[in-house]
Structure formats: structure tokens, C-alpha cells
Amino acid sequence: MTEPKLGKVTTVGAMALGKDYAAQECSVARALEVVGERWTLLVVRDALYGVRRYNDFLAHLGIPRAVLATRLQTLTAAGVLEKRPCERRPGRHEYVVTERGRALWPTLCVLGTWGMDTFGHDRPTRYFRHAACGTELGPVGECPACGGLVPVEDVEMLPGPGLDPDPVDPVSRELLKPRRLLQPVEIDPV
Amino acid sequence: MTEPKLGKVTTVGAMALGKDYAAQECSVARALEVVGERWTLLVVRDALYGVRRYNDFLAHLGIPRAVLATRLQTLTAAGVLEKRPCERRPGRHEYVVTERGRALWPTLCVLGTWGMDTFGHDRPTRYFRHAACGTELGPVGECPACGGLVPVEDVEMLPGPGLDPDPVDPVSRELLKPRRLLQPVEIDPV
DNA sequence: GACCGCAGGTTCAATGACTGAACCCACAGG
DNA sequence: CCTGTGGGTTCAGTCATTGAACCTGCGGTC
Incomplete structure (x- = not known):
């Protein structure tokens, strides 16, 4: 068969393969x-x-x-x-x-843990702990001390040594302070 | 100001914005x-x-x-x-x-749990349980009975009612059978 | 009321990623 | 030698992402 296999131009589409995993x-x-x-x-x-x-x-x-x-x-x-x-x-x-x-918090937690374990050549960027007892969260966002999933609003976020200590944008600067998750970031409170 | 706002071309990048989240x-x-x-x-x-x-x-x-x-x-x-x-x-x-x-198994688990909880309009597609004790896994792939993360090779996968019971491709057909995770899929074992 | 500046977008051209289909090649078996 | 299969590569067309410019509605100021 020397001739090229000449594709059938079948208007393929029909299924609009967008962003769905068909x-x-x-x-x-x-x-x-x-x-x-x-x-x-x-x-x-x-x-x-x-x-x-x-x-x-x-x-x-x-x-x-x-x-x-x-x-x-x-x-x-x-x-x-x-x-x-x-x-x-x-x-x-x-x-x-x-x-x-x-x-989605547990998803982000566990993905972050994987990223840290896998490519954690440098220091951690943030710590998360259970505000009620101060214990650092486990890999999935659970509290090893209290033994349960911590509600997101009870998670305290602290900067780690891997963070730029003097970032340019005000949002990053705000997120350098210890704070609760979900607590609104206020940039210019007037 | 009639002239265009002429951005500050601060060479910001330096970082080639490829697939990395600069x-x-x-x-x-x-x-x-x-x-x-x-x-x-x-x-x-x-x-x-x-x-x-x-x-x-x-x-x-x-x-x-x-x-x-x-x-x-x-x-x-x-x-x-x-x-x-x-x-x-x-x-x-x-x-x-x-x-x-x-x-990455916990990541997939917890992401699947979120997908199920969020868009689970139809029946679950697969069940996962701890082979040792038969208990269905929790949201993160842990065993609620034994109380710990189950090693991936000890997870048993079973088809759920949401799966096409008679798929075309042999891999899907193989994955309809109850099986351990990681156990190699053999299509034509001769 | 005219002007200003900001928040929150939209539009655009250029580039890069994804898609489906065709093509390719090494190897094994007959 | 011929054929079939596994595991790719190549290619043209389309879709998504990028960075930059542009636009619009609002609230305050003079």
C-alpha cells in the first residue's frame, strides 16, 4: 500500500471535547x-x-x-x-x-503535604495549627491531639522560614501575620 | 491623559512563565x-x-x-x-x-470524596475497603475500624452502581472485577 | 457639575497547549 | 519475507493562556 492512508474528514467534533474528561x-x-x-x-x-x-x-x-x-x-x-x-x-x-x-481544605492540605514531602528541598512556607490546642495539624488537616478534623475557621496559619520576609504586595504582607483561616484580608481598612 | 497608560516595563518576569506558578x-x-x-x-x-x-x-x-x-x-x-x-x-x-x-493516593481519595459529595447526583462508581478487615475506607483513605492510613496495596476496590456494567474497552472490563490496588492489570495473559 | 482615581472587569494579538488523525519503526511470530 | 502489535512521533487545526491595553460605573473632591 504505497499511497498515504488518506484521512476520513468526518467532521469529528459532535462531542465538544471541552474541559470535561469525556x-x-x-x-x-x-x-x-x-x-x-x-x-x-x-x-x-x-x-x-x-x-x-x-x-x-x-x-x-x-x-x-x-x-x-x-x-x-x-x-x-x-x-x-x-x-x-x-x-x-x-x-x-x-x-x-x-x-x-x-x-476543599483537606484536598489542599494533603496536596501541600505531598508537595512538601516530595519537593521540600527548602524550608516550609507556612505552619497550620489547631487554634484551640496549639497542635500542628497532621497531613490531612486533622488535629493529632484532639483526634479529629479541625473546622477550617479553627485553623491558625503561621509563616514559615520558607516565606519571603519582605514581599512587595500588601496581600502577601498581610498573610505574613499569624491569622485564622477564612478571616478576611483587609488591605486598607481606612 | 490622552496617551496610552504605558505600563512600567519593569522586566518583572525574568522568570519565564512556563507551566510553573511563578x-x-x-x-x-x-x-x-x-x-x-x-x-x-x-x-x-x-x-x-x-x-x-x-x-x-x-x-x-x-x-x-x-x-x-x-x-x-x-x-x-x-x-x-x-x-x-x-x-x-x-x-x-x-x-x-x-x-x-x-x-498521591490520599490526594486522589480526598478529591474523589469531594467530587462525590459535591456532584454525587448519581450513584458511586467504586467502593474502596480495607482488605484486612473489610471496612469501607473513610474520606482520606483511612480505615475507620483500624484507625490508621491503609497502605495502598491493602486497599480492595469494588465496582459501584454508577459504573457502566458492560464497557467496550478491556481495561474498564478488567477494572470491574474486585481487585487490590496496584495489582497489575493483565489484558491478554496468553 | 467637572474631574479624578479606583475597583473590577473586557478586548486584543501572540503564544503555547490540547486534540484527532495519520504516520513511523522495532521487534516477534509464522 | 510478510504481517501484526506496542509504543510512540508528526502534523494541522483549535482552544486556552498570557500580558498589555482599554473600558466602565461609582464615590469623592474641588
């Missing part, structure tokens, strides 16, 4: 359809840290504006974040983590 | 640089299920060949998989999960 009947695949895109999990991480405003995500993540807008839309549509007017500052918006978003 | 000094970001690309976590999931051969990943995932080749390379380079000649069938290769790859 035909994967698996809860991991379904989860990844929502949080599997580039930047998405980092946005959720920041939201759990207390970041709420568009410009603060922008400053802290260094993400392109268009991508951030898309991700915030997707996450809001998926019920991970909720967009609402800021009551303290009329005219502004804020994106707040919902219960569904809080449920 | 300047994110965070173990989650470092983890995502390895397992955050499209398809990657599903490849790892399949590898933990026991899939080892290029063509089996291809059949089970429905992933484009080129992407699969890239992912297998990346994961091998990152030490998550190991490529080696198949001893049972000379001339073939297999990709085997390393310890580092096994360490």
Missing part, C-alpha cells in the same frame, strides 16, 4: 472538571486564606486578569465561591468561600 | 506544577488502579496519544512513575507507580 465516570474526574484547571486550586487556597477581593487575588497570585475573571466565574457557578457586595465598602464586591469551598 | 512559594503550587496539568492526576489514578502499559492507559482514559506520552514522561521524570521493561513480556514496557506516586 466518558470518565469517576468522582475524581468530576472534581477535576471544576478545580482541575490551571490556577483554580490556588484561587481556592487564597480564598481559604481570607482573600476576597478581585484585586487582592490579582496581586497575590500574579495571575492574568482575564484568567482570574474566568476562574472566579467558574468557581462561583460551581458553588465554591459566592459573589456578593461588600457591606463594609459599598460599591465593592467580595468572593467568599462557601461550605462547598471549605470542603 | 513566584508562588507554596507547597501546593509546587505539587501542582507536577500533577496539576490536564489528565495528569487521572493517569496517576489509573496507575494506582494497576494500569501499567501505554496502550492500556490509552484505552481506559481516552486521552490523545501525544498527551499521554508527554504525561508519562513528565511523571517519570518527577519520580512518580518508573518506566521499565516488562519481564513477563519481553519487548514491552511498563510504567509502575513509585513510592512517591503511592503517596
Whole structure:
């Protein structure tokens, strides 16, 4: 057969292979359809840290504006974040983590643990501990002392030696202070 | 000010914004640089299920060949998989999960749990239990009865009602049987 | 009321990643 | 020698991401 195999131009599409993992009947695949895109999990991480405003995500993540807008839309549509007017500052918006978003905390924890264990050539960047008892959290965000999953709002976040001690953007500077997760990041409280 | 706003060209970058989350000094970001690309976590999931051969990943995932080749390379380079000649069938290769790859099992577990809890409109697709005691695993892959993290090789996987009971590809058919994680998928054992 | 600046986007061209399909090659068996 | 299979590579088309510029609505100031 010397002639080339001449492709059948069958309008293939039909199935718009978008961002869905076609035909994967698996809860991991379904989860990844929502949080599997580039930047998405980092946005959720920041939201759990207390970041709420568009410009603060922008400053802290260094993400392109268009991508951030898309991700915030997707996450809001998926019920991970909720967009609402800021009551303290009329005219502004804020994106707040919902219960569904809080449920992603163990995922971020365990992924961070893997990243630390695997590539932790340098010092840890942040510590997390159970505010009630001061114990450092286990790999999944559980409290080894109290023996249970710690509610996200009871997690205290402290800077580690791996963090830049004098960052440029105000959000990073705010996140250098010890703080509770979910506690809103306020940049210029007037 | 009629002239365009002429951004400050501060050479900011220096860091070639490739697939790395530039300047994110965070173990989650470092983890995502390895397992955050499209398809990657599903490849790892399949590898933990026991899939080892290029063509089996291809059949089970429905992933484009080129992407699969890239992912297998990346994961091998990152030490998550190991490529080696198949001893049972000379001339073939297999990709085997390393310890580092096994360490991703909790991540997949907790992500699957979130996907199930969040979008679990249909029935679960698979059950996982501790082979030693038969108890169904908790959200992070721990055994509620024995009270500890179950080693991946001691996890038994069973099909759930959400799975297609008569799939086309032989890998999916093999994965319908109850089996241990990591146990190699053998399609045509001759 | 005119002007300003900021928050929160949208638009754009250039580049890079993903897709499906075709092609390729080494090896094993007959 | 011919054929089939495993494990890729190549390619053109499409889609996503990037960085930068542009736009818009609002609240305050003079």
C-alpha cells in the first residue's frame, strides 16, 4: 500500500471535547472538571486564606486578569465561591468561600503535604495549627491531639522560614501575620 | 491623559512563565506544577488502579496519544512513575507507580470524596475497603475500624452502581472485577 | 457639575497547549 | 519475507493562556 492512508474528514467534533474528561465516570474526574484547571486550586487556597477581593487575588497570585475573571466565574457557578457586595465598602464586591469551598481544605492540605514531602528541598512556607490546642495539624488537616478534623475557621496559619520576609504586595504582607483561616484580608481598612 | 497608560516595563518576569506558578512559594503550587496539568492526576489514578502499559492507559482514559506520552514522561521524570521493561513480556514496557506516586493516593481519595459529595447526583462508581478487615475506607483513605492510613496495596476496590456494567474497552472490563490496588492489570495473559 | 482615581472587569494579538488523525519503526511470530 | 502489535512521533487545526491595553460605573473632591 504505497499511497498515504488518506484521512476520513468526518467532521469529528459532535462531542465538544471541552474541559470535561469525556466518558470518565469517576468522582475524581468530576472534581477535576471544576478545580482541575490551571490556577483554580490556588484561587481556592487564597480564598481559604481570607482573600476576597478581585484585586487582592490579582496581586497575590500574579495571575492574568482575564484568567482570574474566568476562574472566579467558574468557581462561583460551581458553588465554591459566592459573589456578593461588600457591606463594609459599598460599591465593592467580595468572593467568599462557601461550605462547598471549605470542603476543599483537606484536598489542599494533603496536596501541600505531598508537595512538601516530595519537593521540600527548602524550608516550609507556612505552619497550620489547631487554634484551640496549639497542635500542628497532621497531613490531612486533622488535629493529632484532639483526634479529629479541625473546622477550617479553627485553623491558625503561621509563616514559615520558607516565606519571603519582605514581599512587595500588601496581600502577601498581610498573610505574613499569624491569622485564622477564612478571616478576611483587609488591605486598607481606612 | 490622552496617551496610552504605558505600563512600567519593569522586566518583572525574568522568570519565564512556563507551566510553573511563578513566584508562588507554596507547597501546593509546587505539587501542582507536577500533577496539576490536564489528565495528569487521572493517569496517576489509573496507575494506582494497576494500569501499567501505554496502550492500556490509552484505552481506559481516552486521552490523545501525544498527551499521554508527554504525561508519562513528565511523571517519570518527577519520580512518580518508573518506566521499565516488562519481564513477563519481553519487548514491552511498563510504567509502575513509585513510592512517591503511592503517596498521591490520599490526594486522589480526598478529591474523589469531594467530587462525590459535591456532584454525587448519581450513584458511586467504586467502593474502596480495607482488605484486612473489610471496612469501607473513610474520606482520606483511612480505615475507620483500624484507625490508621491503609497502605495502598491493602486497599480492595469494588465496582459501584454508577459504573457502566458492560464497557467496550478491556481495561474498564478488567477494572470491574474486585481487585487490590496496584495489582497489575493483565489484558491478554496468553 | 467637572474631574479624578479606583475597583473590577473586557478586548486584543501572540503564544503555547490540547486534540484527532495519520504516520513511523522495532521487534516477534509464522 | 510478510504481517501484526506496542509504543510512540508528526502534523494541522483549535482552544486556552498570557500580558498589555482599554473600558466602565461609582464615590469623592474641588
